[in-house]
Amino acid sequence: MHLLEPRAEPSRTLQWAAPPLAILLMLLAGSLLFLVLGRNPVEAFRVFFIQPLESGYGWSELLLKAGPLILIAEGLAIGFRARIYNIGAEGQLIFGAICAGGVAIYAQGHEGHWTLPAMVLAGALGGLFWGAIPALLKTHFNAEETLTTLMLTYVANFLLSWLVHIPWRDPQGMNFPQSVMFSDAELFTPLFEGSRLNTSIGLAVVAVVVFQVLVRRSFLAYRLEVGGQAPTAARYAGFSQRATIWVSLCVSGMMAGLAGVGEVAGPIGQLNLNLSPGYGYAAIIVAYLGRLHPLGIVLSGLLMALLYLGGEAAQMTLQLPAAITGLFQGMLLFFLLGTDAFIDNRLRLPRRNA
Amino acid sequence: MIDHLTPVLVGTLGAATPLVLAGLGELITERSGVMNLGVEGMMLIGAIAGFATGVGTDGNMTLGLLAGAGAGVLAASLFAVLALSLAANQAACGLALTIFGVGLSAFIGQSYVSHSLPGLQPYDVPGLSSIPFIGPVLFHQDPVVYLAFGLYVLVAWVLARTRLGLLLRAVGESPEAAHAIGYPVLLIRWCATLTGGAFAGLAGAYLSTVYTPLWVQNMTAGRGWISVALVVFATWKPTRLLLGACLFGGVTILQFQAQGLGLDVPVELLASLPYMATILVLVLISRDRSLLLLNLPASLGRPFLPGR
Incomplete structure (x- = not known):
């Protein structure tokens, strides 16, 4: 029953080798799955992982999807380092999108150069606010942030649903639950002709740089990390547990809010009920797969974006449900946690009695 | 008013049943020191397994519910390999x-x-179901509701009165x-985790085969997470869990009965009440x-590896 025994020293090799190993295991399990579903695994593999990247358009779509994943995961990683588990980034994304969308809807008719920056600001603040609620509940009432952040995701979803059904519904929208389309001044500019990739990718680039500097160079990040891993030591050193909670949840909420702006002021261009294909949840995997490291997250974000594209391609070419993406996401996290277990432990082999 | 209140109370027990089942399962798991936040996932896997079995057997509900529980056990074993053995x-x-x-x-x-x-x-308990008001509320329910309340009695008894319960604690x-x-x-932790999986799977299968007998993606709608929260609310005690689940069942059913009760508020507000609650x-x-701290299983969430 006990498969493991502790290593004397954590394995440095595995620390870095675990994510590629997990990806390899996921690919193997995926091939098995394709085989079980009666598809040629080699062909399915090509459709899922190669075909989406055979065109320039494919690459632009990859970046389009990687953008929000990287934004959210960078924020989440700050909290995860401090052992603050914000799993409601999806809700913070939605609330940020609602705030940005609200600005866009009320600005219609008087848009100008100020509109898009105002939307970005509103989205960031909205996400921050939605993250601050669980921070308040945790610091003042000791309520578990895992559960409160998740419950608030459902609340944000219902709020969005009410808004697009009643007060913000497009009067010319054939009764569909959606807002008016945003005007050009309220949208990020496309980077290339005929592509959906837009200037919001700049937000992700800036975020990566900022978080890299923050994590590598700042005392704040160090305090957060100590606060998470050794609360008693942190208290002795005068680092505040409360500050850790506030910073973790507000920063990750703000980043998710920014991702929400990127979606409504980007490929979606309005408020509707399909703002995110689960980016907030997928970003949790992105953060762990990227070893909570700002640059590692870029790589894992690109991989996760490829899983989304692969799912869409599998639906079109192989007639498999696009939900296969979620299946791959879950397997990936399972395998990552499994391989991670061998960083601090090794397999227990039957030993001869001395 | 009482005419409108009866359907609310009748619906309450049905709405509470998945929460009672999943909550009891998580309570057993957590009492052994294992925190399994995968209840929502196990419920969904149980829901689709139960539904697929029900469809495949031309509507054999018993097989559907059993398949749901079995699928929950399989799902929990994935968790157990990683979180317990590794x-x-x-x-x-x-x-x-x-x-x-x-995803699955x-x-x-x-x-x-x-x-x-x-x-x-619904199955009428002979004699009791004709009592005015109380009869339809308590004794005119489908068999799984009775099963859930029976399981509550069993779990409460085992935890408090038996050697097995003592060992678990x-x-x-x-x-x-x-x-x-x-x-x-x-x-022991493996067994507790798999039992939790069986309960969660059964809860999911109840939703998809009995409560709303059709398949909708993500149909558990956060009930797994609410069950986890209920265990905390219940301070790991079965009776408080039962009361909490009934309370939440009532809140959930409110949105379907709001019109009858004359509540003129957006349906989304009512629908979000269980989550805010x-x-x-x-x-x-x-x-x-x-x-x-007084009630929390002291080793909750801490992996056990002898020799560490």
């Missing part, structure tokens, strides 16, 4: 199980979207001590740290 972070493993369950159930469920099942007819309080006197800590009860119970 001693990985329990919170992360539970989250992985939920993400996996959402949506993947399989795609081809079951247009099907429906006959559901289960001992492992949850101090795995080191239990290990030292020779109890198989990991085996979850936050509220968490706040109310968690603010008293000593109360939580």
Whole structure:
């Protein structure tokens, strides 16, 4: 029953080798799955992982999807380092999108150069606010942030649903639950002709740089990390547990809010009920797969974006449900946690009695 | 008013049943010191397994419910391999199980979207169901509701009165001590986790085969997470869990009966009430740290690896 025994020293090799190993295991399990579903695994593999990247358009779509994943995961990683588990980034994304969308809807008719920056600001603040609620509940009432952040995701979803059904519904929208389309001044500019990739990718680039500097160079990040891993030591050193909670949840909420702006002021261009294909949840995997490291997250974000594209391609070419993406996401996290277990432990082999 | 109140109360027990089942399962698991946040995922896997079996057997509900429980056990064993045998972070493993369950159930469920099942007819308890008011509320329910309340009695009795319950609690309080006197800590935790999986799977299958007998993606709608919160709210005690689940069942059913009760508020507001109520009860119970610490299984969430 006990498969493991502790290593004397954590394995440095595995620390870095675990994510590629997990990806390899996921690919193997995926091939098995394709085989079980009666598809040629080699062909399915090509459709899922190669075909989406055979065109320039494919690459632009990859970046389009990687953008929000990287934004959210960078924020989440700050909290995860401090052992603050914000799993409601999806809700913070939605609330940020609602705030940005609200600005866009009320600005219609008087848009100008100020509109898009105002939307970005509103989205960031909205996400921050939605993250601050669980921070308040945790610091003042000791309520578990895992559960409160998740419950608030459902609340944000219902709020969005009410808004697009009643007060913000497009009067010319054939009764569909959606807002008016945003005007050009309220949208990020496309980077290339005929592509959906837009200037919001700049937000992700800036975020990566900022978080890299923050994590590598700042005392704040160090305090957060100590606060998470050794609360008693942190208290002795005068680092505040409360500050850790506030910073973790507000920063990750703000980043998710920014991702929400990127979606409504980007490929979606309005408020509707399909703002995110689960980016907030997928970003949790992105953060762990990227070893909570700002640059590692870029790589894992690109991989996760490829899983989304692969799912869409599998639906079109192989007639498999696009939900296969979620299946791959879950397997990936399972395998990552499994391989991670061998960083601090090794397999227990039957030993001869001395 | 009482005419409108009766359907609310009748519906309450049905709406509470999945919460009672999943909550009891998680309570058993947590009492052994294991925190499985994958309840939502196990429920979804149980829901689609139960539904697919029901459709495949031309509406055999018993097989459907059993298949749901079995699928829940399989799902829980994925968690157990990682979180127990490999001693990985329990919170992360539970989250992985939920993400996996959402994906797997949506993947399989795609081809079951247009099907429906006959559901289960309410069973009148002879003699008791004709009592005015109380009869229809308590004794005119489908068999799974009675089963859930029977399981509550069983779990409460086992935990409080039997050697097995004592063993379970001992492992949850101090795995080191239990290990030292020779109890198989990991085996007991495995069993508790798989039992939790069976309960969650059954809860999911109840939703998809009886409560709303059709498949909708993500149909558990957070009930797994609410169950986890209910266990905290119940301070790990079965009776409080039962009361909490009934309370939440009532809140859930409110949105369907609002018109009859003359409530003129947006349906989304009513629909979000259970989630806001979850936050509220968490706040109310968690603010008293000593109360939580007094009842919390002392080793909850901590992996056990002998020799570490």
